Amino acid sequence: MAKLKLASYWAAACGGCDVAILDVHEKILDIAAAADIIFWPIALDFKYADVEAMPDGNIDVTLFHGAVRNSENEHLAKLLRAKSKVMVAFGSCAHMGGIPGLANLFTREEIFKRVYQETPSTVNPEKIEPQPKLTVPEGDITIPEMYDTVKTLNQVVDVDYYVPGCPPTPKQIWNVVQVIVSGQLPPKGAVVGASEKTQCDECTRKKQEKKITRFKRIATAQPDPESCFLEQGFLCMGPVTRGGCETRCQLSGVGCRGCYGPPPNVLDQGAKALSAIASIIEAKEEAEVQKIIDDIPDPLRSFNRFGIPMSLITRKVI
Amino acid sequence: MTFEPKILGILCNWCSYTGADLAGTSRIKYSPNVRVVRVMCSGRVDPTFILKAFADGADGVLVAGCHPGDCHYIEGNYKTIRRVALLKRMLSDYGIEPERFRLEWVSAGEGDRWAQVVNKITEDVRKLGPAKIKRFGASSPRFLDRQDSKAQGPKTA
Numbered sequence: 001m002a003k004l005k006l007a008s009y010w011a012a013a014c015g016g017c018d019v020a021i022l023d024v025h026e027k028i029l030d031i032a033a034a035a036d037i038i039f040w041p042i043a044l045d046f047k048y049a050d051v052e053a054m055p056d057g058n059i060d061v062t063l064f065h066g067a068v069r070n071s072e073n074e075h076l077a078k079l080l081r082a083k084s085k086v087m088v089a090f091g092s093c094a095h096m097g098g099i100p101g102l103a104n105l106f107t108r109e110e111i112f113k114r115v116y117q118e119t120p121s122t123v124n125p126e127k128i129e130p131q132p133k134l135t136v137p138e139g140d141i142t143i144p145e146m147y148d149t150v151k152t153l154n155q156v157v158d159v160d161y162y163v164p165g166c167p168p169t170p171k172q173i174w175n176v177v178q179v180i181v182s183g184q185l186p187p188k189g190a191v192v193g194a195s196e197k198t199q200c201d202e203c204t205r206k207k208q209e210k211k212i213t214r215f216k217r218i219a220t221a222q223p224d225p226e227s228c229f230l231e232q233g234f235l236c237m238g239p240v241t242r243g244g245c246e247t248r249c250q251l252s253g254v255g256c257r258g259c260y261g262p263p264p265n266v267l268d269q270g271a272k273a274l275s276a277i278a279s280i281i282e283a284k285e286e287a288e289v290q291k292i293i294d295d296i297p298d299p300l301r302s303f304n305r306f307g308i309p310m311s312l313i314t315r316k317v318i
Numbered sequence: 319m320t321f322e323p324k325i326l327g328i329l330c331n332w333c334s335y336t337g338a339d340l341a342g343t344s345r346i347k348y349s350p351n352v353r354v355v356r357v358m359c360s361g362r363v364d365p366t367f368i369l370k371a372f373a374d375g376a377d378g379v380l381v382a383g384c385h386p387g388d389c390h391y392i393e394g395n396y397k398t399i400r401r402v403a404l405l406k407r408m409l410s411d412y413g414i415e416p417e418r419f420r421l422e423w424v425s426a427g428e429g430d431r432w433a434q435v436v437n438k439i440t441e442d443v444r445k446l447g448p449a450k451i452k453r454f455g456a457s458s459p460r461f462l463d464r465q466d467s468k469a470q471g472p473k474t475a
Binding site: 313 | 368
């Protein structure tokens with residue numbers, strides 16, 4: 001059987017997905033036996049020109065991680081889509097926008113002003129900010145243009161499969177590789193490497209009765225290691241997050257943050273989280289309710305930490 | 319031509335929908351801008367409905383239910399209060415003006431009040447203008463079909 005041709009690319013990413021791929025440890029040798037990785041910027045020395053020279057559909061599977069937030073990301077998303085048979089949105093950023101997606105609550109102008117002028121340690125009296133093009137005596141220098149809005153991969157190109165997680169766990173990555181190698185691909189559009197149920201299904205913490213009278217934070221209160229976070233008043237996105245990661249965060253003493261994305265048939269993870277958590281608050285009067293929810297510092301970013309570009313509103317109104 | 323807001327109204331069957339009906343049978347004249355959807359209880363209203371309404375082009379959303387203490391299902395409207403309180407914070411973080419989304423209690427006998435409520439939200443939203451929400455495929459077939467892992471391919475729009 002001819003070796004599969006794989007590619008792994010990072011767009012607006014942190015590198016964690018690549019680290020997760022390498023975290024399969026010695027199984028990387030099995031991957032190398034079954035596939036040639038013909039484009040992997042973080043690890044191998046192939047160039048964009050190599051990809052441009054390939055015939056269309058040359059790559060069997062591209063694992064595309066990172067969100068699309070500048071012109072380079074967009075160009076590579078479209079290029080790799082053309083050169084690949086199967087395009088996988090790998091990791092939270094490609095799937096949902098991820099942490100870079102939080103930038104959708106600002107404009108590019110606000111971000112640049114903050115980064116290049118307002119931060120305490122910045123000295124920039126001439127208010128110099130990056131420009132896509134600079135003309136110097138030797139010619140023109142260009143850098144990618146940063147867009148106002150972070151997009152998910154499927155808002156830019158057609159995506160075949162989604163592997164959620166920030167990053168996807170090495171165990172699930174190995175499962176995904178085995179599916180690819182077997183050739184038994186699920187129907188297009190499927191979420192692979194994750195369960196069809198929520199985190200609560202896998203979570204071993206004791207669940208009794210949920211009545212929140214006060215919200216607490218890990219920074220200022222000590223959670224009991226045996227019982228459900230929500231019952232104790234600590235935020236946990238478990239009820240609205242797909243399982244498959246073996247509840248590693250909950251086992252480590254923090255509530256789920258929602259990185260595996262919404263369960264099947266949920267349009268907006270943040271809205272569902274809001275609904276679920278509001279339902280279990282124990283208060284009837286508006287003033288009392290307001291007092292309890294004032295203890296949540298930032299509902300939008302807590303309920304929709306990874307998925308703002310994928311959410312129904314996609315970005316702050318501008 | 320003046321801007322005519324498109325406002326989605328989600329009304330509970332027992333109190334507010336009946337109240338709106340009473341406004342009709344009493345032949346009260348009021349703004350026609352609220353499109354009404356009937357649910358059994360305001361506690362059924364999922365925040366997703368409101369966000370999807372804005373994503374799909376609504377300029378405003380109005381949720382109406384029974385007065386607290388009068389819910390046909392006893393506790394439903396208390397859940398509504400809690401969800402709306404959190405949702406208002408989320409909407410303001412998204413930059414959606416607070417006047418665009420209202421929760422009102424309208425009883426079955428308050429036909430006049432229903433008309434007042436509709437007129438008020440219509441005028442408030444008219445002053446604000448169209449909601450400027452950009453959707454990057456939020457309701458597109460590609461987005462919807464990926465939710466179902468047994469999808470057979472892109473659904474038609």
